[in-house]
Structure formats: C-alpha cells, structure tokens
Amino acid sequence: xxxxxxxxxxxxxxxxxxxxxxxxxxxxxxxxxxxxxxxxxxxxxxxxxxxxxxxxxxxxxxxxxxxxxxxxxxxxxxxxxxxxxxxxxxxxxxxxxxxxxxxxxxxxxxxxxxxxxxxxxxxxxxxxxxxxxxxxxxxxxxxxxxxxxxxxxxxxxxxxxxxxxxxxxxxxxxxxxxxxxxxxxxxxxxxxxxxxxxxxxxxxxxxxxxxxxxxxxxxxxxxxxxxxxxxxxxxxxxxxxxxxxxxxxxxxxxxxxxxxxxxxxxxxxxxxxxxxxxxxxxxxxxxxxxxxxxxxxxxxxxxx
Amino acid sequence: xxxxxxxxxxxxxxxxxxxxxxxxxxxxxxxxxxxxxxxxxxxxxxxxxxxxxxxxxxxxxxxxxxxxxxxxxxxxxxxxxxxxxxxxxxxxxxxxxxxxxxxxxxxxxxxxxxxxxxxxxxxxxxxxxxxxxxxxxxxxxxxxxxxxxxxxxxxxxxxxxxxxxxxxxxxxxxxxxxxxxxxxxxxxxxxxxxxxxxxxxxxxxxxxxxxxxxxxxxxxxxxxxxxxxxxxxxxxxxxxxxxxxxxx
Numbered sequence: 410x411x412x413x414x415x416x417x418x419x420x421x422x423x424x425x426x427x428x429x430x431x432x433x434x435x436x437x438x439x440x441x442x443x444x445x446x447x448x449x450x451x452x453x454x455x456x457x458x459x460x461x462x463x464x465x466x467x468x469x470x471x472x473x474x475x476x477x478x479x480x481x482x483x484x485x486x487x488x489x490x491x492x493x494x495x496x497x498x499x500x501x502x503x504x505x506x507x508x509x510x511x512x513x514x515x516x517x518x519x520x521x522x523x524x525x526x527x528x529x530x531x532x533x534x535x536x537x538x539x540x541x542x543x544x545x546x547x548x549x550x551x552x553x554x555x556x557x558x559x560x561x562x563x564x565x566x567x568x569x570x571x572x573x574x575x576x577x578x579x580x581x582x583x584x585x586x587x588x589x590x591x592x593x594x595x596x597x598x599x600x601x602x603x604x605x606x607x608x609x610x611x612x613x614x615x616x617x618x619x620x621x622x623x624x625x626x627x628x629x630x631x632x633x634x635x636x637x638x639x640x641x642x643x644x645x646x647x648x649x650x651x652x653x654x655x656x657x658x659x660x661x662x663x664x665x666x667x668x669x670x671x672x673x674x675x676x677x678x679x680x681x682x683x684x685x686x687x688x689x690x691x692x693x694x695x696x697x698x699x700x701x702x703x704x705x706x707x708x709x710x711x712x713x
Numbered sequence: 714x715x716x717x718x719x720x721x722x723x724x725x726x727x728x729x730x731x732x733x734x735x736x737x738x739x740x741x742x743x744x745x746x747x748x749x750x751x752x753x754x755x756x757x758x759x760x761x762x763x764x765x766x767x768x769x770x771x772x773x774x775x776x777x778x779x780x781x782x783x784x785x786x787x788x789x790x791x792x793x794x795x796x797x798x799x800x801x802x803x804x805x806x807x808x809x810x811x812x813x814x815x816x817x818x819x820x821x822x823x824x825x826x827x828x829x830x831x832x833x834x835x836x837x838x839x840x841x842x843x844x845x846x847x848x849x850x851x852x853x854x855x856x857x858x859x860x861x862x863x864x865x866x867x868x869x870x871x872x873x874x875x876x877x878x879x880x881x882x883x884x885x886x887x888x889x890x891x892x893x894x895x896x897x898x899x900x901x902x903x904x905x906x907x908x909x910x911x912x913x914x915x916x917x918x919x920x921x922x923x924x925x926x927x928x929x930x931x932x933x934x935x936x937x938x939x940x941x942x943x944x945x946x947x948x949x950x951x952x953x954x955x956x957x958x959x960x961x
Binding site: 425445447448449527543544546554570571574575576577578599600601614634643645660661662663664668702705706709710 | 754755756824852854855856859864872878881883884885886887889892893896900910911912913916917935936947948951955956
C-alpha cells in the first residue's frame with residue numbers, strides 16, 4: 410500500500426483555481442518534496458491531505474483512508490507542521506510539547522525516543538516562551554510537536570522558509586535522520602536547492618504539476634545545451650546575451666550566468682566573436698550540468 | 714555604477730543594546746554610492762536592528778552613523794526623505810488598487826499632483842500593468858506585487874533603497890527579473906542595501922558583509938570572500954562563518 414495517493418484533485422476558491430488536476434503517489438518511507446514558489450498551491454494541497462480543507466474535485470487517500478470520509482482516522486496518524494508558526498507563543502517550550510502530547514492522548518515520556526534527537530537541542534531553553542525563540546529553534550520545536558504522538562506520516566509545509574542557510578542545513582540533516590526511522594515525509598519548499606535532498610520531488614507552479622520524478626531524472630529532462638558564462642561585469646554581459654541572436658534563455662546564477670543557445674549547431678566561438686565585437690573580452694564559458702532550478706525555469710517557460 | 718570616492722552610508726563603532734543584550738557590537742563599515750551591498754547574517758544576528766537604525770527608525774546606543782549625509786541621532790526626518798524601503802512582509806496595501814497604491818506612496822513622499830500623475834503612468838507602462846491598474850492588489854500574483862513594491866519604493870527618487878528579503882518565496886524567473894531591476898537601479902546611481910537568505914543572490918552584490926552574533930565577521934567582494942575562506946560558493950562561506958555559533 411502506498412502512503413499517499415492523489416487522484417485528479419482540483420481546488421477552487423471562488424474564481425481562483427488553486428489546484429488543477431493534481432495526481433501523484435508517495436511510497437511508504439519516502440522523503441517526498443513539493444517544490445514551488447508562493448502561490449503555487451502547496452499549502453492548499455497539504456491542507457487537503459491533512460483533512461483541513463475539502464477538495465473541489467478528485468479524491469485522495471492517506472494511509473488507506475479517504476481524506477473526506479475518514480478524516481477522523483487520518484487526523485490521528487498524521488503529523489502536520491503548518492507554514493505559519495502555530496505553536497502557543499505564551500507557553501514555554503516544554504509546555505507546548507506537553508500540550509500537543511496531551512491532546513493526542515499520550516505523554517512526552519511515552520514517545521520521547523522519537524523526538525529526543527531534536528528536543529535535546531532545544532532542551533536548554535525549555536522554560537522559555539515559544540514566542541521568544543529564534544527562527545531555527547522555533548522550527549525544531551514545531552517539528553517535535555508535530556511528532557510527539559508518533560505519526561506514521563509527516564506533512565511539513567515550508568519548514569525552512571525565512572530561515573537562514575545554517576538552520577536550513579541543520580533542519581534537512583534532521584529530516585534525513587528521521588527518514589531512517591521509516592516515517593513517510595512530505596515536505597514543501599520554495600528553495601530549489603533543497604530538491605536534491607529528497608527521494609523524489611514534484612515541481613508545482615500555478616496549481617499545476619510541472620514534473621514528478623527523482624531529482625536526477627528531472628535534471629535529465631533539460632532538453633537544451635547549457636553553459637555557465639561570466640565576465641568582469643555580468644550585468645553588461647546579461648544585456649549583451651539577451652541581444653545575441655542565438656540565445657534561447659539566459660539567467661543569473663550566482664557568480665555565473667546560465668546560458669542556453671537555440672538550435673543544435675551552436676559554437677562557442679561565435680558567441681565569443683559576438684561579445685568581442687561589443688567590447689566584451691574577458692569572457693569565461695564552461696559547460697554546465699542543469700540544476701533543478703534550471704529545469705524548473707525551463708518547464709515554466711514551456712508551460713506558459 | 715559604483716562611485717567608490719563617495720560614501721553614502723558611514724558607520725563607525727555602532728553599538729545597540731537592549732538592556733544587557735548587545736544586538737549590534739561595534740559595527741564599522743561604509744557603503745558607496747551606486748553600490749549593491751549585501752547585508753547577510755543568520756536569524757537573530759542583528760541585521761534588522763542595524764537596518765532600523767540606518768532607516769532612522771531607531772537610535773544607536775553609541776557610535777557615529779550617517780546616512781545620505783544625515784545624522785541618525787538628529788536628522789531622521791531628512792534620512793526618511795532620502796531613502797526607500799521595501800520588505801517581503803509589508804510593502805503595499807492589498808485593499809487598494811495598483812494605481813491607488815502608487816498614488817498613496819507618492820503622496821506620502823510629498824510629490825505634487827502633476828508628478829504623481831506622470832510617474833504613475835510611467836510606472837504602469839514600464840511594468841506592463843495597464844490591464845490591472847484598477848485591480849485590487851490582493852488579486853495580483855506575488856511576483857508582480859514585489860516588482861511594483863520595488864518601483865514604488867523608488868518613486869521619490871531616493872539616494873538609497875533598503876530591501877529586506879525582497880525575493881523570499883517568489884518563483885525563480887521572477888526572482889531573476891527582480892535582480893535585473895536592482896542592477897538597473899544601481900546603474901542609475903541608486904545605492905542598494907539588501908538582505909537575503911538566498912546565497913546565490915549574495916554573489917550578485919558588489920560587496921557583502923556577514924554578521925554573526927551582533928558583529929560583522931567578514932566584509933568584502935564575494936570573490937575575495939570565497940578566496941579568504943577557501944570556499945566554492947558564498948553558501949560555503951556563510952556556513953563556515955555561522956555554523957559553529959550556538960543559537961541562544
């Protein structure tokens with residue numbers, strides 16, 4: 410049995426279509442990423458799967474239970490960490506955890522082993538009100554609270570948004586350790602670089618799935634040549650590349666620009682000659698393996 | 714274009730304390746006219762505290778700070794007239810239309826009716842928002858809102874624009890279009906002071922400072938920082954600097 414099966418889900422809010430014909434399945438024990446920008450529909454999808462929202466069309470099964478008919482059973486077995494920090498700001502770290510344990514009819518002691526790894530990191534501050542924690546610590550506490558009733562499946566809605574690069578890295582290290590315990594994890598994120606840490610990912614934009622696959626396979630769908638280009642002044646270079654007749658796409662990527670030529674007969678020399686004729690000499694061109702972000706932008710363009 | 718002979722922000726030994734907690738611990742740095750200056754740091758490192766002081770919204774405990782030539786202790790009103798500010802959390806009014814938002818901000822900054830009319834039209838044209846100029850902002854996509862918010866923050870031709878995580882959550886194409894607008898503004902002489910959690914964006918800055926626990930631990934061009942810390946990317950530089958610091 411698969412952990413999650415989603416069949417042709419639509420969600421509309423008045424005239425706004427938040428999700429269009431979404432279908433996918435998640436295997437048990439999988440770390441499944443839903444990658445997309447704000448407004449893509451990630452939260453609507455998570456709320457449907459956690460039985461907090463009804464789909465307008467289609468059906469979904471979580472651990473064998475229907476999200477509409479069997480919502481009471483689902484609520485007992487899922488852990489949900491919403492995008493907005495939703496713990497009680499005036500309760501201490503320890504009180505929050507105890508509260509969540511109690512409403513699920515359990516105790517911290519009973520399931521302590523599950524959260525121990527993460528909880529020990531915030532335990533020195535257990536008497537501090539949750540509202541006074543730093544961003545990274547809030548995320549850790551929220552994760553503990555989502556797990557204290559020993560769920561079989563975790564839904565984490567943008568756990569790393571607005572969190573600095575260090576805390577992001579630590580959070581993913583925690584998820585990868587958690588996964589080893591066999592729990593199924595669905596996690597959404599707007600950060601494309603987090604895709605490579607998932608077993609499989611779904612890329613989502615404007616309520617539609619762009620692709621669902623292993624990160625490596627998604628990279629293989631990039632159907633054009635890709636180069637990393639840089640010069641002393643990348644802004645000038647960017648504008649020149651936009652004027653170059655054989656440019657299919659060009660985007661800034663860190664210290665380089667990622668450039669894709671149209672057609673198969675592209676030669677580096679013709680680009681260098683063009684740039685040289687415009688007074689741009691100090692140019693470096695390397696072949697570039699496509700990243701998930703390259704693929705995402707390519708798919709966005711193909712779908713618009 | 715950077716003019717490295719003209720300092721637009723001058724910070725010397727800036728200290729800001731809240732009770733016994735030192736949020737900014739002797740910050741010293743300058744920002745040049747037309748520079749894109751990346752202001753990085755972990756959550757809680759003290760970036761927001763320093764930004765508030767630079768925007769004239771909060772006073773330092775000690776130290777000398779000048780923004781656009783004005784003193785942050787005494788001349789905060791002049792500072793506010795000379796800067797623009799945009800953040801992801803608060804930028805425009807959702808229940809006003811596109812054109813009402815533009816008029817509102819232009820009015821606040823004291824532009825004349827004639828100027829307001831001209832700049833509204835120019836902005837709507839430039840951003841291609843003609844079809845949605847009378848639409849309530851809340852129904853526009855996030856990417857459009859962020860681009861509009863950026864342009865509105867520049868409506869009074871400020872010398873400096875402060876951008877606080879302006880690209881959080883926007884799609885990768887819009888994120889890059891947004892950076893092109895930043896480059897364009899900097900090229901026209903506006904100084905850009907920006908915070909971000911996307912480390913690839915740190916590479917787009919002329920210079921970057923990295924704050925750890927209230928102090929600036931590194932400040933240089935991205936290329937030189939990578940050399941200094943023997944790192945391939947700015948992400949690595951950031952992790953090396955901030956990694957071993959215990960969260961408190």
